[in-house]
Amino acid sequence: MAEYLSPGVYVEEFESGAKPLEGVSTSTAGFIGLASRGPVEGLPQLVTSPADFGRVFGNYLSENAFGSYRYLAYAVNQFFTNGGSRCYVMRVAPSDAKTASNESEEASVLSVQAKNPGAWGNQIRVVAVPASKAKTPIHEAGEGNRYRVKNASGFYPGDIVVFVDGADKQYNRVVSVHDQVIELAEPLSGDVVDTALVPAKSLSTAEFTLSVVYGTESETYEKASLNPEAPNYVEKLAGRSALVDVRVAGAGEGIVAPFAQIAGEGEGPFEILLSGGSDGTKESLSAGDFIGEDFGPGKRTGIQSFIDNDVVSIMAIPGVTDPNVQLSLVAHCENLGSRFAILDLPREATKVQDVLAHRDLFDSSYCALYNPWLQVFDPLDKRNIFIPPSGTIAGIYSRSDTTRGVQKAPANETLRGVVGLDVQYNNGEQDILNPAGVNLIRAFTGQGIRVWGARTCSSNSLWKYINVRRLFIFLEGSIKNGSNWVVFEPxxxxxxxxxxxxxxxxxxxxxxxxxxxxxxxxxxxxxxxxxxxxxxxxxxxxxxxxxxxxxxxxxxxxxxxxxxxxxxxx
Known part of the structure; x- marks a missing residue:
């Protein structure tokens, strides 16, 4: 209740009408799969184009190395080709994948490690060159080791400094800085005062500039220090790196320039090379790698990492048809109630009875099965290959939602970028598969390749259509998000x-x-x-x-x- 203490006119605002509800997005997809680089724990990464995916997760994986686990990049590319606009991606890495580092250099002051596992880290180059962030002449030598300088800005306790008088150099350490007085650990020898207009003697900080290069990507951290008390401490500066983690393994106790601690006696650029990175092997992959682990906020992996994401409404794990993984994905969608899973069938499951055997594993209105696999062009091998349909179908979901709305069944839509099908089913076979809840992709003369099914994997006839379930996901999410203002109201x-x-x-x-x-x-x-x-x-x-x-x-x-x-x- 407002207080009225002095005479006057008071104008007050209050809300009495309805608050508009805004519909939630239903076209954002989430993908999980193998990639050559990228984070393997934490929050899924937002990707807005195939080029964006390449920058974060690298290029296509080879068939020889990863076989049927390599389809993430193809699925994301097909998602955008077929009308998708944004998706979130979480990388999975084999348990035997290793992270590149410079650990082989035992005497190294800087411990540099690639940001995430993979052979990509072996191509990272880290180059250090000497630098200085502050320079000033000494105007007066005080008692003890105190020196009044022209400008003490940029000098911090713990910094290594160098006094230069022509060719003569004296290294020292800053003990304290107060106003324009700098106290050093040891006294400087000789005449150090220089009050000339253009001084010939100067006291400078000793730092280094670190450059991290990977292919066309580069990061530069200027005037980094080994002093933990300084704002330009190298661990703080490099903490925002997308390529490497940098740690100070052990700075020397003596008064030695940071660059000399890193590079030794050399004065030119010093290069740190990383090695030991490995992509791992497909044999070490298991269902648990895709299901993921819940190690708490910021540490979740696989499917579990999407618990922290409330934007995604379509989920897929391209090419992974292990029932344990697919059932975990369906359970994830059911538990949250705000997303829908698109499932692939094994490529070898082409016969009707084999398809039905896999279909019988599921009974949920939060998922749909699609078959057969699709023929697309492979930019890596420069030939046509077959890929699972989940990425393409996710793009069609997004396109249909954008152009027609979530109430439109995502069927009778053409597939872009697809030149053929692994299997061509006929009407008789679809007469068996369609009522069972298997959505076929078929080629029609003069009409291209189209999605020819819109059913969920539910045995409940109320939820047998994909658009009905996704419409309710849309309604429930919109009402939930738009009604938070009601909480704690009278x-x-x-x-x-x-x-x-x-x-x-x-x-x-x-x-x-x-x-x-x-x-x-x-x-x-x-x-x-x-x-x-x-x-x-x-x-x-x-x-x-x-x-x-x-x-x-x-x-x-x-x-x-x-x-x-x-x-x-x-």
Whole structure:
């Protein structure tokens, strides 16, 4: 309650109307798979183009090295080719993959390690050159080891400094800095005072500049120091590197210039080469690598890393058809209730009975199966190869959501960048697979290659269509995100009326967009909130319960034209 203490006119704002609800995005995909580089734990990385994927996760993997585990790069490329705009990617690495480092150089002051495992780190070059961040003449030599300088800015306790008088150099360490007085660890010899307009003698800090180079990528950390107390400490500067982790293995106790500690007696550029990096082998991969581990925030891997991501609504692990991995992905989507899994079938499962055997492993409305594999061009081997369809289908989901809306079944859509199919199924085979919930991709004369199915893997007929489940994911996510303002508000009739108006306005807009059936909003949905949905016990325990019913549109899966002969006498 506002206080009114002095006479006057008071203007106050208050909210009484409905708050607009904004629909959540349903077109953001999440991919998990092998890559040549990139982080293997923490948050999935945002990727907005194939080139962006290459910068973060490297190029295509070879078939000889990784076989059926190599399809992540192809899937992401197909996702963008088919209309996707953004996705999040989490890399998986074999357990025997190793990180490149300079650990073989036992006497090295700097310990440099590639940011993540892989042979890519063996190509990293780290170059150090001498540098200095501050330079000043000495104006007065005080008592002890104190010297008044022209400008003490840039000098910090613990810094190694060098006093230069022509060809003569004296190294020292800063003990303290106060105003323009610098106290050194040892006294300087000779006449050190120089008050000339253009001084010939100077006291300078001793640092080094570190350059990290990998292919066309380069990072430069200027005027780095080995002094932990300085703001330009090398570990602090290089902490933002996307290529390497730099640690000070052990700076010398004596008064030695940082560059000399790193490079020895040389004065020119000093190069640190990394080695020992390895991509690992496909034999060491297991289902656990893709399922991942939950080591806490920032340390999760595989599927578990997407727990911290609330943007992704489509999930795929391209080419990995291990039932343990796929069932874990489906369980992940069901537990969160905000995302949908696209599953691949094994390439060798081409016969109807083999396809059905794999299909029978699943019963969920949060996933869909697609077959067969697709023929695309391989930029690595310069030939056509077959890849799993999940990345392409994820792009079609995104494209359909953007152009038509999530209520449109992502079927009868052409596949871009696909030149052929591994298997061509006929109508009789689809008559068996379609009711079972296997979505086929088929080639039609004059119509290209199209997705010819829109069913989930659920045995519940209410959730047999992909667009119905994804529409509910959209509605639930939008209402949840847009209703946070309700929490801790007084649970009264006024609040109930505001909530009803808010959701009514949102669902009316959804109905007008064609996502809900009915000729009027009252036929498309209903909202029930108040004493009919809550008891006094609910209110006393802080619960506000709103019951919402919607009538989703269903796809015209079977179009039947009944034709009869009209005779002249009729």
């Amino acid at each position: 649970n009264t009739e006024q609040l109930w009326a505001r909530v009803q108006r808010t959701i009514d306005a949102f669902l009316t807009r959804v109905w007008r967009d064609g996502a809900l059936a009915g000729t009027s909003p009252s036929e498309a949905f209903y909202i029930d909130i108040g004493r009919s949905t809550m008891t006094q016990d609910d209110i006393d325990n802080g619960r506000l319960i709103c019951v919402i019913g919607v009538a989703p549109v269903k796809p015209a899966e079977f179009v039947v034209f009944r034709i009869t002969q009209k005779t002249g006498s009729e």
